[in-house]
Structures are given as structure tokens and as C-alpha cells.
Amino acid sequence: MAQNTVMDMNYKGQPVPSAIAPSMSAFSQDVCGIPVSGAVSSTVIGVSGGTVYTDANCERIKIAKTLNDLGLKVAAVATLCADNRVWDAMLMSGTPCPIDGLIGDAARDAWIKKNPEKFEKLYGKVPPLSASIAKPTEDK
Numbered sequence: 001m002a003q004n005t006v007m008d009m010n011y012k013g014q015p016v017p018s019a020i021a022p023s024m025s026a027f028s029q030d031v032c033g034i035p036v037s038g039a040v041s042s043t044v045i046g047v048s049g050g051t052v053y054t055d056a057n058c059e060r061i062k063i064a065k066t067l068n069d070l071g072l073k074v075a076a077v078a079t080l081c082a083d084n085r086v087w088d089a090m091l092m093s094g095t096p097c098p099i100d101g102l103i104g105d106a107a108r109d110a111w112i113k114k115n116p117e118k119f120e121k122l123y124g125k126v127p128p129l130s131a132s133i134a135k136p137t138e139d140k
Contacts, residue, residue, distance in 0.1 A: 081098070088122060
């Protein structure tokens with residue numbers, strides 16, 4: 001024999017469920033993380049969560065600064081040149097990014113041989129190799 005049961009609950013005075021987003025701070029810390037957190041709550045359930053996104057450009061700058069502080073200036077510049085905006089700016093300023101240990105005109109020529117399309121994008125054509133890099137002559 002089945003019974004019908006009626007249950008009457010009184011929630012008067014009971015606090016509403018809450019969801020509190022986790023606190024994550026990146027202030028006054030030497031980190032390259034961007035914290036993101038959030039929370040949602042209803043009358044029945046609350047959910048919260050968070051994560052940290054890494055800023056690759058921030059990491060690149062910190063690595064370059066450390067290399068520079070160690071006296072490895074060419075390595076620091078090469079690290080920054082991994083960003084295409086820096087690569088373009090270096091080339092447009094007349095100081096191409098290092099490649100295979102080469103700097104200056106030798107690096108420019110090596111880049112022209114390796115990626116002529118980058119120069120075509122910037123200048124509309126592939127420039128000639130530098131005249132300052134002459135082939136060695138034989139002494140008589």
C-alpha cells in the first residue's frame with residue numbers, strides 16, 4: 001500500500017548559497033601570468049573557478065633582460081627578434097637581427113638568402129646583398 005507524503009520545508013532565515021571567486025593576484029610579483037577567475041550562484045548551487053594564462057611576450061622580455069644582464073647582448077637581441085614586430089623594426093632601423101652568430105651586414109645578407117619574402121614584404125623587392133661584404137682577394 002503506497003502512501004502519499006507531502007513534505008513542507010521552510011527556508012525562512014537560511015542564507016542563500018554563495019559562490020566566491022578564487023583570489024589570484026599578480027600585483028607586486030615578478031610573474032608573467034594573467035589571473036582569471038569567476039563565480040556563478042543560483043538559489044540551489046554555486047560554482048567558482050579560476051586559471052592563469054601565461055603571457056609569452058612578457059616571458060620573452062624577461063629572458064632577454066636576463067641574457068643582457070649576463071653580458072650576452074647578441075643572445076638577448078636574438079631572443080627579442082623572435083617577435084616579428086621586433087624583427088621588422090630592427091631591419092627597418094638598419095640593424096638586422098643576428099642569425100647563426102652573424103651581426104650587421106653579414107646578418108642582413110644571411111637573412112636575405114634565408115627569407116627573401118620578408119624583405120619583399122617590407123621593401124616591395126628583395127634588396128641586393130651588401131657591397132661591404134667582399135669576397136676575399138688573393139695577395140700577389
